[in-house]
Amino acid sequence: MQKVKQENIRNFSIIAHIDHGKSTLADRLIEKTGLLTSREMAEQVLDSMELEKERGITIKLKNVRLNYKGADGENYVLNLIDTPGHVDFNYEVSRSLAACEGALLIVDATQGVEAQTLANVYLALEQDLEIVPVINKIDLPSARPDEVKKEIEDIIGIDAENAPLISAKEGKNIESVFKEIIEKIPPPKGDKNAPLKALIFDSYYDSYKGVVAYIRVFEGSIKPGMKIRMMSNNKDFEVTEVGVTTSKQIPVDSLEAGDVGYVVAGIKNVKDARVGDTITDHENPTAEPLPGYKKVVPMVYCGIYPAEGEDFNSVREALEKLQVNDASLVFEPETSAALGYGFRCGFLGLLHMEIIQERLEREFDLNIVTTAPSVIYKVRTKKGEELSIQNPTNMPDMTEIEVMEEPIVSASIMTPTDYVGAIMELCQNRRGTFINMEYLEETRVIMHYDLPLNEVIYDFFDALKSKTRGFASLDYEFKGYKESDLVKLDILINGELVDALSIIVHRSKAYERGRKIAEKLKEEIPRHQFAIPIQAAIGSKIIARETIKALRKDVLAKCYGGDITRKKKLLEKQKEGKKRMRQIGSVEVPQEAFLSVLKYDE
Amino acid sequence: MKKIAVYIHIPFCSSKCYYCDFVSFPNMDNRIDQYINYLIKEMDMYKDILEEYTIDTIFFGGGTPSYIDEKHIGRIFEYIYSNYNSSEINEITIEANPETVTYKKLKTYKDIGINRISIGLQSTKDTILKEIGRRHTFDDFLKAYETARKAGFENINVDLIFGLPNQTVKDCIHSLDTVVALGVEHISYYSLIIEEGTLMDKWYKEGKLKLPDEDSEREMYHRAIEFLEAKGYKHYEISNFAREGFECRHNLFYWKIKPYIGFGISSHSNIGNKRFWNYKNYNEYTSSLKNGHFPVEGKEYIDENMKMIEYMIMGLRLIDGVDKKEFKDIFKVDLDDRFGMVLEKYKKQGLLTEEDGNIRFSKKGLDLSNIVYVDLLPN
Numbered sequence: 006m007q008k009v010k011q012e013n014i015r016n017f018s019i020i021a022h023i024d025h026g027k028s029t030l031a032d033r034l035i036e037k038t039g040l041l042t043s044r045e046m047a048e049q050v051l052d053s054m055e056l057e058k059e060r061g062i063t064i065k066l067k068n069v070r071l072n073y074k075g076a077d078g079e080n081y082v083l084n085l086i087d088t089p090g091h092v093d094f095n096y097e098v099s100r101s102l103a104a105c106e107g108a109l110l111i112v113d114a115t116q117g118v119e120a121q122t123l124a125n126v127y128l129a130l131e132q133d134l135e136i137v138p139v140i141n142k143i144d145l146p147s148a149r150p151d152e153v154k155k156e157i158e159d160i161i162g163i164d165a166e167n168a169p170l171i172s173a174k175e176g177k178n179i180e181s182v183f184k185e186i187i188e189k190i191p192p193p194k195g196d197k198n199a200p201l202k203a204l205i206f207d208s209y210y211d212s213y214k215g216v217v218a219y220i221r222v223f224e225g226s227i228k229p230g231m232k233i234r235m236m237s238n239n240k241d242f243e244v245t246e247v248g249v250t251t252s253k254q255i256p257v258d259s260l261e262a263g264d265v266g267y268v269v270a271g272i273k274n275v276k277d278a279r280v281g282d283t284i285t286d287h288e289n290p291t292a293e294p295l296p297g298y299k300k301v302v303p304m305v306y307c308g309i310y311p312a313e314g315e316d317f318n319s320v321r322e323a324l325e326k327l328q329v330n331d332a333s334l335v336f337e338p339e340t341s342a343a344l345g346y347g348f349r350c351g352f353l354g355l356l357h358m359e360i361i362q363e364r365l366e367r368e369f370d371l372n373i374v375t376t377a378p379s380v381i382y383k384v385r386t387k388k389g390e391e392l393s394i395q396n397p398t399n400m401p402d403m404t405e406i407e408v409m410e411e412p413i414v415s416a417s418i419m420t421p422t423d424y425v426g427a428i429m430e431l432c433q434n435r436r437g438t439f440i441n442m443e444y445l446e447e448t449r450v451i452m453h454y455d456l457p458l459n460e461v462i463y464d465f466f467d468a469l470k471s472k473t474r475g476f477a478s479l480d481y482e483f484k485g486y487k488e489s490d491l492v493k494l495d496i497l498i499n500g501e502l503v504d505a506l507s508i509i510v511h512r513s514k515a516y517e518r519g520r521k522i523a524e525k526l527k528e529e530i531p532r533h534q535f536a537i538p539i540q541a542a543i544g545s546k547i548i549a550r551e552t553i554k555a556l557r558k559d560v561l562a563k564c565y566g567g568d569i570t571r572k573k574k575l576l577e578k579q580k581e582g583k584k585r586m587r588q589i590g591s592v593e594v595p596q597e598a599f600l601s602v603l604k605y606d607e
Numbered sequence: 608m609k610k611i612a613v614y615i616h617i618p619f620c621s622s623k624c625y626y627c628d629f630v631s632f633p634n635m636d637n638r639i640d641q642y643i644n645y646l647i648k649e650m651d652m653y654k655d656i657l658e659e660y661t662i663d664t665i666f667f668g669g670g671t672p673s674y675i676d677e678k679h680i681g682r683i684f685e686y687i688y689s690n691y692n693s694s695e696i697n698e699i700t701i702e703a704n705p706e707t708v709t710y711k712k713l714k715t716y717k718d719i720g721i722n723r724i725s726i727g728l729q730s731t732k733d734t735i736l737k738e739i740g741r742r743h744t745f746d747d748f749l750k751a752y753e754t755a756r757k758a759g760f761e762n763i764n765v766d767l768i769f770g771l772p773n774q775t776v777k778d779c780i781h782s783l784d785t786v787v788a789l790g791v792e793h794i795s796y797y798s799l800i801i802e803e804g805t806l807m808d809k810w811y812k813e814g815k816l817k818l819p820d821e822d823s824e825r826e827m828y829h830r831a832i833e834f835l836e837a838k839g840y841k842h843y844e845i846s847n848f849a850r851e852g853f854e855c856r857h858n859l860f861y862w863k864i865k866p867y868i869g870f871g872i873s874s875h876s877n878i879g880n881k882r883f884w885n886y887k888n889y890n891e892y893t894s895s896l897k898n899g900h901f902p903v904e905g906k907e908y909i910d911e912n913m914k915m916i917e918y919m920i921m922g923l924r925l926i927d928g929v930d931k932k933e934f935k936d937i938f939k940v941d942l943d944d945r946f947g948m949v950l951e952k953y954k955k956q957g958l959l960t961e962e963d964g965n966i967r968f969s970k971k972g973l974d975l976s977n978i979v980y981v982d983l984l985p986n
Binding site (some may be wrong): 393534557558559560561567568569570572573576577579580583 | 614798800822823824825845860861864867869874875876877882884905907917920923956958970971973975976977978980981984
């Protein structure tokens with residue numbers, strides 16, 4: 006592997022809103038440096054997980070090392086560090102940005118600057134990164150590059166005069182991006198003879214090597230045989246391999262100050278190589294770790310249950326496997342009267358939750374039932390106990406509660422001025438507190454609200470998108486806890502309380518939610534031989550009721566001329582549907598019903 | 608010698624009814640000759656297998672078998688009589704639509720040996736007939752019926768459908784009353800099923816069909832049973848009623864899963880442990896035969912366990928249900944040993960009853976038969 010001088014290294018990220026073309030540009034950069042020919046290159050190299058491809062977003066960040074011969078004849082090493090593009094993964098984004106000296110800011114020439122972009126730009130500015138704006142999708146007829154340039158200058162306050170105008174899709178003007186990277190982004194600094202100081206910005210579990218940690222070396226050097234120490238927990242490991250990632254991982258003799266690469270050190274669990282941690286030399290440790298490390302904590306919880314009881318161990322094994330790669334996923338066993346044995350799982354946010362659910366179903370081929378997501382509520386009982394409630398079932402009786410608190414987030418919503426009214430209505434409806442509104446330009450504003458997290462996880466994003474035709478964008482961060490008048494809303498099916506359907510809601514919302522859930526369940530639960538009452542209740546008080554009428558007819562009347570095979574197929578299909586149901590008392594409830602409490606349908 | 612039922616599919620039609628999902632081709636009259644040639648070719652390919660059987664029943668279904676010229680039907684019989692064991696045939700049925708029959712045609716049928724005719728009436732109300740794409744009126748039916756009697760048919764079935772768009776309980780009873788007054792021997796009374804891909808399915812999905820609600824639909828069924836039983840018809844299968852001794856022998860082969868063989872497009876066969884079915888596509892069917900291959904699109908082997916399940920599913924369609932002794936004679940296993948748990952469960956729920964060693968559906972069970980069937984299937 007070719008070594009270059011420190012001043013010929015450029016470490017950079019690409020930041021962009023979802024769909025603004027980050028992955029496509031990354032593909033082009035990779036292609037142009039000849040690392041992979043386009044024929045070899047699978048679409049969107051950096052997004053390798055199947056699910057990421059499908060959703061068109063990056064979840065796990067990775068990096069790639071590109072060799073580039075500059076116009077000046079010098080050989081450069083460009084380390085591209087990919088970042089996840091979603092608010093759930095803000096912390097990871099901030100750590101990968103911390104590994105860079107600069108960032109390419111991709112802005113869609115038709116959409117302009119959006120809330121997510123801005124949030125990531127602020128993260129980059131916090132890290133003192135040099136920001137290089139790039140305007141993408143200029144091939145689209147609706148592109149308005151000049152306006153977008155002005156937007157970047159007005160809203161973000163950086164010079165966009167010479168921002169390259171490119172089309173990543175068509176490979177247009179990509180050379181100018183390289184030129185900007187080399188000219189604008191400063192090379193790394195740092196003394197390679199100082200004690201080792203390296204930042205972990207990602208890690209994953211490899212079944213052959215153990216944990217592989219992606220690192221940026223800030224000072225000193227790291228090589229095989231060396232004993233290293235994780236500064237957050239003082240655990241020591243012996244390095245067995247260091248290397249860089251091109252189209253594959255290539256071992257090198259050492260990584261030095263300024264380099265980006267990976268390290269393998271017999272680490273068995275990603276928990277011991279947490280993102281944001283600093284690696285130092287066991288023999289000759291650095292005095293201070295790199296700033297910014299924090300242990301990420303889950304914000305959203307839900308129950309995950311095997312659809313069929315006997316799969317409990319398979320679900321556990323799958324969660325364990327996912328956790329090896331994802332230190333922010335937490336889970337512990339729990340039981341539900343309705344759903345049997347399962348797990349209470351904690352996630353960074355809703356997207357993170359959905360991703361884990363889908364991976365369980367797809368990669369592990371499991372059939373699971375998920376309960377409605379919940380945030381963590383704080384309860385102080387009259388006896389003075391302090392409780393954290395992740396599962397509504399565990400909420401103490403109202404009479405025992407002195408005070409309850411719920412998590413609040415600071416939300417920023419960027420929107421064209423046309424939708425300000427609709428957004429205010431939505432936020433008000435979701436118990437938001439208006440903070441202020443800033444005009445970014447004449448036709449665009451950023452609105453700041455404090456919102457209860459339990460309202461945000463309840464279909465807020467979809468509601469926002471539909472009320473603003475997709476023009477508004479949302480970003481939020483945890484602010485703190487606030488006292489709130491909360492109640493536990495229970496659902497009874499055929500007179501039986503279904504613990505997996507209980508939710509905690511604000512008292513003012515209980516009636517409406519109860520009614521909607523009952524209506525939804527009426528649609529989702531198939532009719533039985535008998536009529537089934539569905540009730541929503543707070544304590545012993547019924548606040549909403551629906552009835553599923555008794556089934557009168559379930560027959561295959563025709564004879565189909567001896568076509569028993571077809572008849573059997575129709576019955577088998579029906580049986581298959583039945584299998585996906587949970588027996589609650591004498592009622593069979595489809596899995597989808599457990600998610601119906603999630604849907605708002607405004 | 609073992610008995611077998613023979614089904615022959617005639618896929619031609621003057622037009623497609625809006626609810627029909629059987630394989631039928633309107634406007635393909637120029638292919639009729641060719642099709643009959645292939646049909647006979649197919650029958651010839653099964654000659655060896657059929658040597659072990661004697662034919663008990665023949666059924667011409669469609670499409671509209673009465674749509675094509677009677678000479679074609681004659682050719683088929685020529686083949687059957689001279690190649691298959693046909694000395695013990697008990698019942699030969701042909702389906703007919705009112706607008707397609709003439710005295711000459713019906714007389715020819717009778718002379719060939721056809722002894723049962725099944726007329727598609729569906730409803731006695733002309734407005735309903737029009738709405739479901741039938742090409743005849745009630746008067747056309749009446750003429751056809753009388754002509755059939757004149758031609759000497761003493762076993763006539765009439766097909767009726769209930770649960771049609773804009774149909775009322777009164778309409779249904781009126782239809783039944785009318786055909787009973789005529790003195791038909793057999794009545795098939797089917798619940799409308801909106802089949803995927805039919806014109807009605809399209810309208811249904813577009814919300815354009817005004818179908819009776821479920822309560823009325825069930826009333827149409829329950830009232831019909833009461834009415835026909837009072838008139839001396841035996842309710843012997845979910846959808847079928849007959850005067851004593853006029854039960855459809857051919858369909859009983861299906862319901863009892865006895866051997867049957869189907870010839871022609873899309874037809875199904877059940878011989879030994881094998882179930883197989885022909886191509887539904889005209890060109891696949893004909894080109895397969897042209898190349899000397901059996902025109903079979905798929906087959907299924909039925910093991911002993913599945914045979915028992917199918918025997919239950921089909922047998923329970925019969926109002927007398929499944930006879931435990933007969934089950935044991937066929938399978939050498941006690942019905943209760945094999946299905947006891949499921950049967951108990953549904954006896955408790957009131958869907959099944961047992962009387963004199965016969966397991967049958969209760970009145971409620973007839974309406975909810977799928978619940979039991981689904982539980983009989985293997986997991």
